[in-house]
Amino acid sequence: METYTLRPRAEAPSDRRYRIDYEGELNPAQHAAATTLDGPVLVVAGAGSGKTRTLVYRVARLVESGVNPGQILLLTFTRKAAEEMLRRASALVGASCEQVAGGTFHSFANVVLRRTARRLGMKPGFTILDRSDSEDVVNLLRSRAGLDRKERRFPRKNAIVEIFSMAVNRSTTVPALLEDGYAHLYEHLEDLVRLEEGYRRYKRDRDLVDYDDLLVLLRDLVRDYADVAAQLSRTYRYIMVDEYQDTNRLQAEIVRGLAVAHDNVMAVGDDSQSIYSFRGATFRNIMEFPDLFPATRIIKLEENYRSTQPILDLANAVIERAAEKHTKILHAHRGPGGPPMLVQCADEQAQSRFICQRILELREEGVSLDDIAVLFRSSFHSFDLELELQRADVPFVKRGGFKFIETAHVKDVLAHLRIVANPRDAVSWHRVLLLLDGVGPKKADDIFTHLAEATTIEAVSEGLATYPRRGAYTKDLTHLAALLAEIAPDELPPGEKVARIVAFYTPMLRQIHREDFPKREKDLEHFITIAGRYRSVASLLSDMALEPPTDSVGNVLAAEVEEGLLTLSTIHSAKGLEWHTIFVIWLVDGRFPSYLNLHDGDEVEEERRLLYVAVTRAKDNLYLSYPIDIYDRAAGMVLGQPSRFVQGLPESILPGMQVIESGGFR
């Protein structure tokens, strides 16, 4: 059989050399940022100010000036963002830019830690726990400690994990955190501290690493192991960090440590767009960057090339009212345009109908669905709209919110794969064993204990074979052992492994989800396809934990992709992107800002910045909409006032409109 490999086609041959006209392509501030190569640089880049373009040209400039692309590190908020930049840089100076190291802090930490795990006393094959895995572990430890009795009113697993994570990301401790912000949980301080210690030990003993550990371990590595830090610093001679306003202190320490040998760091960010404080991010990182790196050169990009003047006027008006003054005002480069509109709708259905109709009209006018996005504060805000779009045959993708990888059945399949990669992964064992008939938490624990010494799949099979057999699960255990042995060999491609697990799992799936298993089987088919794209199980597992596929399953026909796809997205997931037309829905006080954040001034401010981010995504058209006549169960009140962020804005900046529906009901 003939074999061959396909590689992405380079947009420019790598040997092609021509001078890039930096002066002609960039404005003076962008030019300064792109051509200041050595030493610390802080770029304060307003929305739409050509930040990406600037970074792309800087990568090109570095490569052009003879820097080996492998010595450049580009830390971004998503891997997609890094890939996009490197693709564009490659188009300028050749495909070698693909060798630039890039990705998120978490994925970079993952790569470095796999190489250096032994220095930290860990196995390179450690397993990454996602949020729900962490919750499972904490829940287990919580009931073991007898903290699940009702009368204690001990916090639930998600609240506990939230606290542990927040403490890490804010570089503080659980007691300090409780004192300031979680006073109502103070009575549980001792138990929580003990639980946290137990959680830590549990992970360490089983080679489990959660998201926060990735950052902590990398920080420890560059802080406490001078030789490793020096080595990394020599490897990555030029470091660029995008979205710096959404980094936390740990990440700042990591940057500081990585650059120890040279100080060649460019941080790029916008304090007005800081929207991740719930993850411990602080826009003060930007202010403090010059403290971390003395002699920092500060460059501001304040020219906006994205939006029309009226849209920019609204953006400036929104941020103008912020409690803390921001460092810049955007100047428009594009001409006039239609004004943004604040649209009042009778109720949620009316809002959905309005959005849907307006989108259809735009399409008639020649605006591709690819150029339109609907943005919202919380993922569930789009549920009703999704139904309406489906009825109207408008194809869309949804970003943010629940991911396909987080569904129970996909996690079940993944758990089998994780066991093979790390037989000590207690979380996955628990999950897999519970699937068997007649096995509950107790028995699962017992079986896992029986396997405790097993660190290879051979030993696992041995262990399962010698487990005392009684009851319904006897056969199932044998089958499980056979499956694990079957999928263990490294030669078997990941796609094939997943296919075999799915074959093994499907009967159970039908049993568990008698009602809706066809849909779930489709998901698993999709997952087999995804797995087929990977060469190694390790990279598949890392990606599933750190960069899971964001598209909501392949339920879109190819023909529809041809004519374009509407985007529905949380504002958080829309960061860094832009569209011709933007709709921001549910601009109701209590939803946006969320009632959950109304009690704290800082949190209200963050929500304000969130609206600023939403507004500045728009190039030409912007609609803000809100329904009245809403009872909100969660908030326990009747909503219906437009968001405080737009109340009182002059009509000249944000004209108010009202949807009048005619022609009876639909």
Add this chain to the structure above:
DNA sequence: AACAAGTTGTTTTTT
């Protein structure tokens, strides 16, 4: 100890 049915609470954003 496991499972099924019934009850109570809880809602964001993401690596």
Add this chain to the structure above:
DNA sequence: ACAACTTGTT
């Protein structure tokens, strides 16, 4: 509307 927890039955 859904998930987590509780109670009752096998």
